[in-house]
Amino acid sequence: MRFTRRGVLIGAGITGGLVAAWTLAPRRFLTPLPAGEGEFAFDAWLKIGTDGVVSVAVPDVEMGQGITTLIPQVVATELGADWRQIAVEPAPVSGAYGNAPLASAWSSLWLPLVAGLADEPDSLLARRYAQNEAFVATAEGTSLAAHEAAARAAAASARAVLAMAAAERWDVAWEECDAQQGFIVHDKRRLSFAELVAEAAELTPPDPPLPRAQPPQERAAQFPAGAPLLAPRLDLPSKVDGTYTFAGDVRLPDMAYAAIRHAPVGDCALVGFDGEAARGVPGFLRLVENPGWLAAVATNWWAAERALKAAMPRFRVTALADRGKIAERLETALRKGKADRVAEVGDPDAWLSEKFEHVARYNIAPALHAGLETASATARVDGNKVEIWAASQAPQALRQAVAGALDVPMDGVVLYPMPAGGSFDARLDAEHAVQAALVARGAGRPVQLIRSRWQEHVAGLPRTPARAVLAARTAPDGSLTALKLRIAMPATMREFGARLLDGASRREALDRQDESDALAMRGTVPVYQVPHLVVEHVPVRIDLPTGPLRGNSHGIAAFLIETFMDELAGRAGREPLSYRMAMLGHDLRLANCLQRAASLAEWNGGAMGTGQGLACYRMETAGREGRIGLIASARRDERGIRVDKLTAVADIGRIVNVDIARQQIEGGLIFGMGLARGAATSFKDGLPANGRLGMLGLPMLSDCPEIEVDFIDSDADPFDPGELGAIIAPPAIANALASAGSERLRTLPLTGAGQ
Template sequence: MKTNKGSLSRRHFIRQTGLSGIALTVGASLSASGKTVVTLIGGPAPAQELVAWISIANTGRVTIMNHRSEMGQGTSQAIPQMIAEELEVHLDQVSVLFAPANPEKFGPQPQEGSFSVRGWYEQLLRIGASAREMLIRAAANQWNVPVSDCHAAGGEVIHRPTGRKLGYGALVEAASALSPPENVVLKNRKAYTCIGKPLPRQDIPAKTNGTALFGLDKKLPGMLYAVVERNPRFRGKVKHFDDSKAKAVPGVRQVLTVQRAVFAHLYEGVAVVADSLWAAMQGRKVLTVEWDDSGFDHLDSDRLAAQMRENLTKPASSETVETALRGAAKKIEAVYETPYQAHSCMEPLNCIAHVQENGIEIWGPIQEANWIQADLSERMGVPKAQVTVHMTFLGGGFGRKAFTDYPHEAALISRAVKAPVQVVWTREDDMRMGPFRTGAFYACKGGIDENGRIIAFQALTAAQWIGQDWTPEPYPDPKPLGDNTGTMEGLSSPYYKSIPHYSFGGVGTRAPIPVMWWRSVYASTNAFACESFIDELAHEAGKDPLEFRRNHLDDKRYRAFIDQLEAVSGWPTRDKKTGWGVALTECFGSIAGHIVVVARKPDGNVKIDRVIALIDCGWYVNPDIIRAQVEGSIVMGLGAATKHAITFKDGKAVEQNFNTYPMPRITDIPRIEVHIMENDEKAGGVGEPGLPPFAPALCNAIFDLTGKRIRTLPFNLDAV
């Protein structure tokens, strides 16, 4: 997903968190001198927020707010685990709640670009440490002893000389009246008792016993239900509809046209609103809609692929690359093709909206609360402070639930019917409407010298670029090579920097098909082409693929990484009866490497025997979360490589459910080993970097076993 690089300084962050209490609210602001001024805004309360993230009851129970969405990636564990470490509380003393959209209080809240830990760990550690120091000072003041004689542990402040103790619950009111410390000392990693440990996730029991609240579980008094018949051709308009049969269905209240904003375009549909979801769905079945599909292309996959292949020929090749290739001992070219993909979250889209005269409230599986708050404020003409966005658990997101279209549509329906409404997308709605991951085509060329080193490498791509739909204006002429840096995720590996002549660029393909972020964004397709081509160059040079990559690495971190990947996989001991493939990628601040091992089944077909994954995400919180995310990425990558794709016919998505867009089954999943690098690097992402290396590593392994190069995804593993 897109990366939000916004961050706050520690001091500004503390000032903006609104040091506060549930009823005794302590607001932080700046005086003319620049010092923090604390003002009391309320009265005593049984439980108080010490800082925006932390509330403490008089029983000592701590509530930590998770300001990020939780869609399985572990923020509801990792964020409390970071804060609890410096706050000096055990996680069994902690409850976790989702924070509502409030950028002034919680800072940016997007769940994108694997940014939750890597973008916020230092600030969140300081939040916990600042609260701890305020509690320690409150205890020292009560005992009339030096602060230096006190320390915190297990939710208590302890006076070292006497052993006296005060629980946080007894101290929070006094602590909330203190100014936050200007500087705090964070723990050394060796002193951690919480961070770095595989502590059990607190959301797992709720998700297994049915008490976790997902979007579809939320109910409001007087809530109605709506489903929407949307034009399957994306940009078509409603010409006419006949709702007579729909209104005859018991429980159907109203039928109305509705829009939703998809980037710069307004997509139209007809909503059926009813007392129950069943009634709304039955009403939709008998609704008759006539569409106006004029004014845009009704593309099919063959035409779209032909257009992308043609676009590969439009940009001029790099002159320096062409000059270098003329002097190469060997040179090769190859074209790679990757398909459109749906997000296919296990939980389809849904959203509750309640629009009233004094504001808007939203509940649902929201991946990007701030953006949705700001978008609704602008589109509905409501001050941002009067738009409240409540996050529930998400049954998957992968970028799709960061988008603003489905809350916008729900808000328009709620405003029209003057009641809270839950809009539910069926599986077919969710899969065929998009936005999708774009298909992408790549033309690669490269050359090696007489010593087997790469002297030139060029990759051109033709794909829909996400940014093209932010404006309805025609897309510009082909950009120069390297101009569109937004499509370069996964192409920053240091061994490219060792290549004397390297270039990457391409052409944006224009189409009415909506495209957006999909787990790891362009890295998922870029890596397939480029890491497959690196393997082809290694073969042409007669070099071992792993050693070939090592020989193009000057970076110490990368060399340590590839040494560790070799060691944990047993690469030097591989036998001739199996095929081994490797791929390395870097995106979202982390390095990931996969080695895939394939073998022949008794019937002669190829099977994936095992996958060995290594991730270097630098500083990390919970190793179990990392392993789960990498495993999930591999399974998702397996589906995209060998199982499913979205195709188009006459301007419509063909695949509409899992019968034609099959998911990997448990019998398809090989043994997966996930290893984590230990080093002192800054925190990187985890949720996305584990996906891009899989497809090229798999295809490289198949070549090692069979001699057959796979350059087009998806492919049928049983047909290799």
């Protein structure tokens, strides 16, 4: 990792009122990290107190991925701090924390005509955009890519001035001093950070910062499952004892509670309700109406929910989302629609103009996030000041949405960021916070809005449904010579970008569904060497609002490609592992993952009746790559799909925290099991068919298989593993079921739910 003035934040007098971010030209921001009594702020990333406590700012939302441990661990390692004295606090929205790698990855959304000018991970134009727009978004596993360098630089600068302060006392060169476990040491002398921090705050650090020779890194062999940890998760103790505070735990003086009823999905409007019936519910306070929903406010949430039931809101409904209409539009687009070529290799038109040896059709249902915590937000409105307590993956977009909805200045919207009880990209949407603010204004008092599970499914934004055809031509030995992927689905990322960046309503954003959208097709170019290849996207408007979900298009792509590869291997009479390995000579890292997983799982060839299936995948985000190989053992019994074991090997570059990386892959595999077994819905007359969590076929504790996760050591830039398990589990399970003797399934979920 290289440090330059362009890539780090440098303190102005280190405790001064400004921090500078260098890109095309220096940028200055008000210091986003306020220091309390007995604290000294060192840049935008950390404070050190006279009690020795090091407080680290984390600009990203904690939603189970462990970012409130990872960034503090980066700081603690670089600073030489004692992990027992590390604290964490959410950072305010500021351009100082702009997520440039994500801005680069999404450049086609905010720079659609010339996205190529900002699509490189180190793009100066993307960095300027992220700073100017305070683009502090948590998505696509870009947190370390966005913040590690700046956090290390801040810690290196703080370590340097602490060493300078100690060196002045000892009359030695500060470069001869080191920081260890919260002390500056020189030979046998040592002074604590607490003793030095006041003096250090008056000194000027080196420019540029002087980081340690080695970045933070843990080797997997040092931390097998169950081993003692150097940096246990900071959020774990409070989550275990129940004191961890989520959005639904916020309590304010004079606060009321609100429940909500949304219009069906479509072009709908509220036309009436029975206010008198609602007033008969004990605890009821008032109703707040909006064209697209009705909310009830009461002294407790259950009273609000009962009042809504009594009020029986009525909606005028047209152009409703419907399973039949969605399927018809996708099918028509797949057969007749105009396609955009996403990728082309060799001469696919010549090779694929003749008869295909194998053709497979696929059906992908709308997938639901199914987070443990439904959308919750607390709001307090006082004139032009709006305070919001909510989890948000895009806090500046949330502030803009609230300001626009209430017609107040942006400066008047204060967001108190809360952690999310599982988001899976659902909290990129700000609608719940806007609704809470509108209800609070209508009620004239602070209000906490909590969606019921049913309303979460009505108002949620599922991962897009899709139809696909894969066609192949093969050589006499069965090896793949030409491959075509044709996928019909909405331009879901264009639609998402219109809402997030342009402030479009859900209905307005639907107009983008039939546009060209390369972002919606990421991952659909196979990792395998194929002499002749073409990938086509047929964008289609389906009038069902869609949004990002963990893994996004990679989850669809992995399922299509990896199950199809198994079919080709079977037709050729080839063993699935060797069939893939023959096409992975250019990617030895992925081949290594797959071979090691096969060895750990005692791969038996995946022959019929064995119940073993495999899949592998390479994922690229912000110029960083992650790879995973997975062997699944699965079968069907009287209770449906049963997964007995999952064995995964991942190559995710340099690992900052092995335990968190393992957790992320294990959790992702369980999430992927949910996508394979259910987590989907269809729509009838604008309403989802599955309204309860128990209807989604999600794995329960008794369904969870034995999971083994191993890592390949690497010094490449860290890759966030949170999505790898989620995207690789469904195809591996599908292949395992086929080898167990079940019918080859080409639907996702495998149960056919939501189709």
